[in-house]
Amino acid sequence: MYYIGVDLGGTNIAAGIVDEDGRIIRKKSVPTNRERSSEEIVNDISKLIVDIMNEEGLTPQNLHSIGIGSPGIHDRENGVIIYNNNLNFKNVPVREEIQKKVPVPVYLENDANCAAIAESVAGAAKGEDFAIIITIGTGIGGAIISDRKLYIGFNGAGGELGHMVIQANGESCTCGRKGCWEAYSSATALIDQTKAAAEKNPGSKIYELVNGDLTKINAKTAFDAAKMGDKTGIEVVDNYITYFAEGLANIVNIFQPGVIVIGGGVSKEGEYLLKPLREKIRNITYSSHGLEEGKIVTAKMGNDAGIVGAAFISKA
The missing domain is CATH 3.30.420.40 (ATPase, nucleotide binding domain)
Known part of the structure; x- marks a missing residue:
């Protein structure tokens, strides 16, 4: 079958x-x-x-x-x-x-x-009793694996981690609230942040990467510019990772998962994303005070x- x-x-x-x-x-x-x-x-x-x-x-x-x-x-x-x-x-x-x-x-x-489900059965969370899977795309998807089973809450709506607020009265989110993690850390948000920064800094290598057409900016553009040593790209990436870390730190403090798996296009940046992300989280989580810390890894199942x-x- x-x-x-x-x-x-x-x-x-x-x-x-x-x-x-x-x-x-x-x-x-x-x-x-x-x-x-x-x-x-x-x-x-x-x-x-x-x-x-x-x-x-x-x-x-x-x-x-x-x-x-x-x-x-x-x-x-x-x-x-x-x-x-x-x-x-x-x-x-x-x-x-x-x-x-x-x-x-x-x-x-x-x-x-x-x-x-895919990561738990065959991917980066295989064999883990408690895991959080974050998927970065148009929005931010979150999922909770507890005792190797999907946790969905009594009404089936559990796990909407992308809609926790990390900035009161912040950026508008498509859900109708303001300041949601998704509004700062989705791929859509990263693209918007990259465009805004490029418009303010016409000398940025971001323009070179997109041949002067800012409509061609994608979630990879800022990272590519940062790797070229571009100041604007570095600032965009650092700010993005800071926002991302704020949300993940909340998740760590609440759940203390054995592993957090990050998927979606941005996760393809690998250690260029994960290394500073781990450092920022380590500085703002309760478990940093001498407790064993869970792993933060990228998804294995890809697209x-x-x-x-x-x-x-x-x-x-």
């Missing part, structure tokens, strides 16, 4: 066919175009699923289940995305719509929880975490 996992992100919708061992045997993606209606986006999800099934020669009888991972709050029992602030989804009956095209069990889960984790929601 095979599983299909769908990673519904703010930028792309990715779907993959996964075997029993967690190997992706076929995958495909399309742009989300998140300004569209929920009906159009869900229709694209259904089409993507049908397309990869046809390409692999599979029928519903070959599938164990389909899993959908997306940001926000879900009614897992009824297969409804209750709220997704990045896509403007409210009470969207995803399961019902997909089952019209592919009549197999359909499961929904928060995308960060899907990444956690496939969302697909593999979504595929195995039924097993979580």
Whole structure:
């Protein structure tokens, strides 16, 4: 039997066919175009699923289940995305719509929880009793693994770590609050911070990296500039890591996890990100006073975490 996992992100919708061992045997993606209606986006999800099934020669009888991972709050029992602030989804009956095209069990889960499932089963948190998985993307996803099981709270909405406030009355967040960690430490926030800094410093190497077109700035640009010794890039990266550390320090103080796994595009910076991050956290956490400290590592599953984790929601 095979599983299909769908990673519904703010930028792309990715779907993959996964075997029993967690190997992706076929995958495909399309742009989300998140300004569209929920009906159009869900229709694209259904089409993507049908397309990869046809390409692999599979029928519903070959599938164990389909899993959908997306940001926000879900009614897992009824297969409804209750709220997704990045896509403007409210009470969207995803399961019902997909089952019209592919009549197999359909499961929904928060995308960060899907990444956690993948990392816990086969990645950087494998074998850990208590772990926190942070995924940096359009927003910040958080997931909690306790006793090797996904913790979701009594109402299923637990783990929304990106929406803890780190700055009262700070930057506006897509959730409607101000000062959320996500508003400072997501990839989206880093891009905005890089653009703002470049506009104030026209001599920065950031302009060189994007050929003078600031619309081409991505989450890697500031790090690349910093590695070139660019003062503006260094300042952007340092400020970004400071914001990131504030949120992680809160998580460490509350949970004291054995490992924090950081995924998403920014995590590809590796030790250039992790070394100063660990140093900043060590200076502001309670456990720094002589207690054993947990590890902070990058995710191992890479871009496939969302697909593999979504595929195995039924097993979580």
